[in-house]
Amino acid sequence: MQRQLEEFIRALRAADVRVSPAEAIDAARALTVTGYGDRELFKDALCVSLAKSPDEVARFDQVFETFFTREPLSAGAPPPQSAAREGEAQEGQPPSSEATQGSPLAQMLLSGDAAALAQAMEEAAQRAGVAEIRLSTQRSRMTRRLLEEMGIGEIEQIIAAAKRQAEGRALAERLDERRKGLVAEAQAYVERQHSLYAAGSAKSLREEMLAKKALNADGGIDPVDLAMMQALVKRMAKRLADRYSRRRHIANKGHLDVRKTLRKSMAHGGVPFEIEWKLKKIEKPSIVAICDVSKSVAAAAQFLLTFLYSLNEVVDRLDAFAFSGRLISVNDILDEHGVEAAILKVLTAIGFQQTDYGKALEDFCDEHLDRLDRHTTVIILGDGRSNFAEPRLDLMKQIHDRSRSVIWLNPEPESYWNQGDSVMHRYERFCHVAKHCNTLAQLERIVEDVLRTYVPH
Amino acid sequence: MTVSATTARTAAAANPLASVDGLIEGLASVDYIASRRIATALYMAVNLQKPILVEGSAGVGKTELALSTARLLRLPLIRMQCYEGLDESKALYEWKYGKQLLYTQILKDRLGDTLAEANTMDEAMARLHGMGDLFFSEPFLEPRPLMRALNEDAGCVLLIDEIDKSDEAFEAFLLEVLSAYQVSIPELGVITAKTPPFVFLTSNNVRDLGDALKRRCLHLHIPLPDAALEEKIVATRVPDIESRLGKELVAFVQSLRTLDLRKAPSISETVDWARALVLLHASSLDPALVKDTLNVILKFEQDIGAVEPQIVELLQRRPT
Numbered sequence: 090m091q092r093q094l095e096e097f098i099r100a101l102r103a104a105d106v107r108v109s110p111a112e113a114i115d116a117a118r119a120l121t122v123t124g125y126g127d128r129e130l131f132k133d134a135l136c137v138s139l140a141k142s143p144d145e146v147a148r149f150d151q152v153f154e155t156f157f158t159r160e161p162l163s164a165g166a167p168p169p170q171s172a173a174r175e176g177e178a179q180e181g182q183p184p185s186s187e188a189t190q191g192s193p194l195a196q197m198l199l200s201g202d203a204a205a206l207a208q209a210m211e212e213a214a215q216r217a218g219v220a221e222i223r224l225s226t227q228r229s230r231m232t233r234r235l236l237e238e239m240g241i242g243e244i245e246q247i248i249a250a251a252k253r254q255a256e257g258r259a260l261a262e263r264l265d266e267r268r269k270g271l272v273a274e275a276q277a278y279v280e281r282q283h284s285l286y287a288a289g290s291a292k293s294l295r296e297e298m299l300a301k302k303a304l305n306a307d308g309g310i311d312p313v314d315l316a317m318m319q320a321l322v323k324r325m326a327k328r329l330a331d332r333y334s335r336r337r338h339i340a341n342k343g344h345l346d347v348r349k350t351l352r353k354s355m356a357h358g359g360v361p362f363e364i365e366w367k368l369k370k371i372e373k374p375s376i377v378a379i380c381d382v383s384k385s386v387a388a389a390a391q392f393l394l395t396f397l398y399s400l401n402e403v404v405d406r407l408d409a410f411a412f413s414g415r416l417i418s419v420n421d422i423l424d425e426h427g428v429e430a431a432i433l434k435v436l437t438a439i440g441f442q443q444t445d446y447g448k449a450l451e452d453f454c455d456e457h458l459d460r461l462d463r464h465t466t467v468i469i470l471g472d473g474r475s476n477f478a479e480p481r482l483d484l485m486k487q488i489h490d491r492s493r494s495v496i497w498l499n500p501e502p503e504s505y506w507n508q509g510d511s512v513m514h515r516y517e518r519f520c521h522v523a524k525h526c527n528t529l530a531q532l533e534r535i536v537e538d539v540l541r542t543y544v545p546h
Numbered sequence: 547m548t549v550s551a552t553t554a555r556t557a558a559a560a561n562p563l564a565s566v567d568g569l570i571e572g573l574a575s576v577d578y579i580a581s582r583r584i585a586t587a588l589y590m591a592v593n594l595q596k597p598i599l600v601e602g603s604a605g606v607g608k609t610e611l612a613l614s615t616a617r618l619l620r621l622p623l624i625r626m627q628c629y630e631g632l633d634e635s636k637a638l639y640e641w642k643y644g645k646q647l648l649y650t651q652i653l654k655d656r657l658g659d660t661l662a663e664a665n666t667m668d669e670a671m672a673r674l675h676g677m678g679d680l681f682f683s684e685p686f687l688e689p690r691p692l693m694r695a696l697n698e699d700a701g702c703v704l705l706i707d708e709i710d711k712s713d714e715a716f717e718a719f720l721l722e723v724l725s726a727y728q729v730s731i732p733e734l735g736v737i738t739a740k741t742p743p744f745v746f747l748t749s750n751n752v753r754d755l756g757d758a759l760k761r762r763c764l765h766l767h768i769p770l771p772d773a774a775l776e777e778k779i780v781a782t783r784v785p786d787i788e789s790r791l792g793k794e795l796v797a798f799v800q801s802l803r804t805l806d807l808r809k810a811p812s813i814s815e816t817v818d819w820a821r822a823l824v825l826l827h828a829s830s831l832d833p834a835l836v837k838d839t840l841n842v843i844l845k846f847e848q849d850i851g852a853v854e855p856q857i858v859e860l861l862q863r864r865p866t
Contacts, residue, residue, distance in 0.1 A: 133587070351646070
């Protein structure tokens with residue numbers, strides 16, 4: 090049973106239920122209390138010690154049902170009328186039992202012993218290592234290996250031998266029929282194991298690939314991946330939100346620190362002369378994000394906006410702007426609409442026009458320059474391609490001087506900077522950090538750094 | 547009643563923790579209708595001596611479970627409500643600063659007499675060291691809920707309510723209490739529980755709890771109950787209600803939960819509503835009555851506005 094439990098925990102992990110070794114030990118201890126007799130009790134006991142959130146409880150239930158449910162094998166149970174016929178056939182053909190003598194599997198198949206077959210399959214699966222399955226492409230190979238471990242080779246030999254003899258033909262047909270049933274059962278078994286152990290890991294593998302995939306790759310993001318990508322972005326933002334909100338709360342303490350005050354008062358004969366406060370100051374980051382949504386960054390724009398949106402939910406003081414030809418504030422749009430609608434609105438309002446960095450900076454400085462102070466971090470998301478228009482470096486310098494730090498995230502790799510109409514290197518002088526950033530993983534890391542009020546110098 | 551019958555009954559009542567079924571019955575005897583999963587979690591917690599982390603939306607009976615368990619085991623209940631900014635001086639212990647201050651004053655007065663006889667500085671220091679240091683000692687310790695729970699001789703039920711409202715730092719601080727049933731006080735050393743308390747933590751999912759905390763607890767999620775269980779709960783909590791009205795009311799609340807509301811009514815709201823209807827001497831639900839009392843089960847203006855036009859339809863939908 091210990092082995093079964095280990096396998097089950099592995100299946101749980103594959104289904105994204107985090108189970109630490111200590112929890113596995115707890116589960117084993119829990120089972121020593123409840124025993125294995127009562128299925129419901131067994132399940133609940135495992136559930137309370139292994140699943141740690143409502144979400145995980147749902148996944149636990151699913152895995153439990155798949156893992157511990159063994160449907161009776163139908164290959165072994167012949168339909169009743171054929172069983173009757175079989176009886177006659179067997180009476181008439183004593184040599185058939187001799188022919189199958191060497192193979193316990195053939196006897197099991199012929200006698201229709203479902204329980205024995207199921208057990209033989211479990212044992213064979215353990216020997217063949219079916220539970221080690223990782224990829225969907227391994228399924229047919231695993232099925233074959235499982236069948237071989239069960240002794241299907243012998244069956245095939247018996248069938249071949251029986252076919253050569255005239256009186257063995259009936260036996261061969263019967264056995265062949267059963268063999269087909271068995272193969273189907275084995276396929277189903279491997280399929281179940283695959284869904285238990287491999288389906289989840291395939292998904293996480295895919296998510297990992299997505300996080301590393303370039304946002305402006307050719308053709309952008311596959312529409313199939315889009316939903317997954319958005320979920321990924323949301324999860325990242327949630328993670329940031331969790332961490333960030335916890336930090337912020339620490340600063341909300343302004344109590345009298347009695348202990349420290351008293352200790353200090355000792356020097357003055359017990360008169361609390363110097364008051365000490367429990368105070369921990371954490372500067373709240375205030376962020377101004379300016380996002381390029383022009384044609385040249387079209388592929389990346391959607392995800393830059395998605396992230397902007399998520400960020401807007403996380404950070405209290407975020408001002409978001411979007412520009413291609415001109416610049417507009419998109420705070421209201423982000424606040425009022427759901428993520429898809431907001432992105433669409435921003436893109437229809439301002440997106441996909443000719444980029445003009447100079448004009449956009451001018452708009453920003455004219456209308457929103459007072460938004461910048463020495464606490465502000467400015468994040469610019471864009472490729473720095475200004476269509477040969479005046480880049481207005483003087484305005485960029487002004488922004489740089491007024492704010493605490495300027496971070497430029499460029500979806501293009503550094504080797505492209507300053508080629509063609511890119512003026513990235515000229516802008517770069519006025520940024521504290523200019524980074525190539527075109528995957529979600531990079532984006533998350535950088536934003537996290539900003540939230541940590543990291544001042545790059 | 548014969549003597550033997552009494553003893554038999556007390557024996558059965560004395561150990562409701564022996565089995566899951568016993569626990570369900572025991573909890574029912576203190577008016578808490580537990581589902582099998584709840585009882586199993588409780589049973590495991592008793593046998594493995596682990597805290598239970600109870601999650602679920604507001605009003606499904608998380609806190610009530612702890613209160614009922616305390617009643618069932620006849621143990622004192624020590625409750626600690628968590629909130630933002632709760633720290634160890636409010637949860638665990640605090641020094642009695644006033645008394646400490648007085649102590650130093652007395653000490654200062656006495657010190658003059660004692661040290662007056664000393665001729666040299668070395669002798670004075672030696673006398674000072676000889677006086678014994680009471681400043682940080684148990685008499686000056688003001689125990690707070692956690693410390694009280696550890697100090698109970700016969701054990702107790704410790705309810706740490708809404709742990710998700712507290713800071714992360716406090717959560718980390720709880721780890722020692724939850725896994726080893728002990729606390730470390732820098733000035734005194736480690737204080738271990740006399741009898742490990744029975745710990746419940748409740749959470750409303752305001753924020754995600756840390757993995758370290760989750761791992762130390764058994765996890766119990768209480769969902770909204772199905773109709774049969776809810777009818778039982780209403781019948782237990784509001785014994786005066788007619789069974790037909792109870793059925794109607796539960797069916798109505800159940801159908802409300804299928805709607806898209808900001809806050810779906812939970813068990814406590816159903817029970818409140820049942821009490822309200824009993825007070826109004828209602829014998830069955832009719833649209834006018836539901837409309838008048840809707841504010842008992844729905845807590846948002848928008849929700850009430852959304853449900854009001856559908857009342858008749860919802861009432862018809864109920865099974866007869």
